[in-house]
Amino acid sequence: MNDNTALSEEVSPATHSIFIGPDGLRAGWSLLIFIVLMAASFSGVSAISRLLHLIPRKSAADAPVTPTFMYIAESLPFLATLLVTWIMSKIERRPNSVYGLGGNRKLPRFLAGLAWGVTCLTLLFLILWKTGLLVINSRLLFGSDIFRYGALWLVGFLLVGLLEEYVTRGYLQFTLTRGLTVLYQWAFETRHSKALGFWTSALIFSILFGLGHGKNPGESPIGLLAAGLASMVFCLSLWRTGSLWWAIGFHTSWDWAQSFLYGVADSGTMVQHHLLATHPFGKPLMSGGATGPEGSIYVLLILALVSLIILFTLPKERSSNE
Structure with missing residues (x-):
């Protein structure tokens, strides 16, 4: 009995260290639990949506997206992500705000992102229009319909921004950064381990984010590259501010301006009830073709500007990331 107790005392610290590190549950186990919970929650959301016919079917793969479709398709997985992230915050005993939706200046950051997103997309649109690479055919909405559908689509693209930013640059970005930071500290004993961990994880998730757009109809190599680089740019805003709010605002208004305001494709996808009817003209490498402005080589200049x-x-904000 005494031997077993002694053995238990000898083994327990070693076993404990496999799961628990200096900053709590080790990042690898955290990521594994998170991925399992996300897979289960997304499967549940998908099953319930099919059972209750919550997501209406589109008539064709390239059919314009409706507001109802977007609201349901984006809000359900976002809520699932919120729930799983909250569960992980309880498991890890961390404040939920550290995963990207915290910060002291949420509204100002979000509004600034909104303003810059529509401004930068408008600049890209003007470049394509003035060089003859994009043609405005007509105006489709008039009177109160402009404000009604403009507001509907703004809420819809807010859901897009929340989902895509929180899934890729929320818990996953924070936790992989945490794990890689420990690895860099061990391997190189450098005071820059946090920066190395952050930007390594940013690169990994940006590549995955870009590749994830490959399933979109009409996507192109430049479009995939632009999506990956945009992800890195959003990571830069996260690194500077410690939160996702600027990126969420920019993501929201950039997509809104493309899809509703100027009526161009967003990664090959069109929406119903947009303000202008347009079409690309010339070589897809320059005009963006079926991908939309994000498929134009000019988007790289805009991303550098952003x-x-x-x-x-x-x-x-040093306290956020250092």
């Missing part, structure tokens, strides 16, 4: 905007307008 990086500069972040660097000059978002002061670094």
Whole structure:
């Protein structure tokens, strides 16, 4: 009995260290639990949606997206992500705010992102229009319909921004950064381990984010590259501010301006009830073709500009990431 007790005392610390590190549950186990819970929750959401016919069927793969479809297709997985992230915060005993939706300046950051998103997309639209690569055919909405559908689509793209940012740059980004930081500290004993961990995880998830757009209809190599680079740009805003709110605002208004305001494809996808009817003209590499403006080589210039905007307008909050 005494031997077993002694053995237990010898084994327990070693077993404990496999699961628990200096900052709590080790990142690898956290990621594994999170992925399992996300897979289960998404499967549950999908099953319930099919059972209750919550998500209406589109008539064709390239049919324009309706507001109802977007609301349900984006809000259900976002709520599932919120729930799983909250569960992980309880398991890890951390405040839920550390995973990207915290910060002291949520509304100002979000509104600034909104303003810059529509501004930068408008600049890209003007470049394509003035160079003859994009043609405006007609105006489709008039009077109160402009405000009604504009508001409907703004809420819809807010859900898109919340889902895509929180899934890819929320818990996953925080936790992989945490794990890689420990690895870099062990391997190189450098004071820059947090930065190395953050940008390594940012690169990994940005590549996955870009590749994830490959299933979109009409997507192109430049479009996939742009999606991946945009993800890195959004990570830059996260690094500077410690929160996702600027990126969520930018993501929301960028997609809204493309899809509703200017009536162009967003990664090959069109929506119903947009303001302008347009079509690309010329080589897809320059005009974006069926992908939309994000498929144009000019989008790379805009993304470089967005990086500069972040660097000059978002002061670094040291306590967030260092």
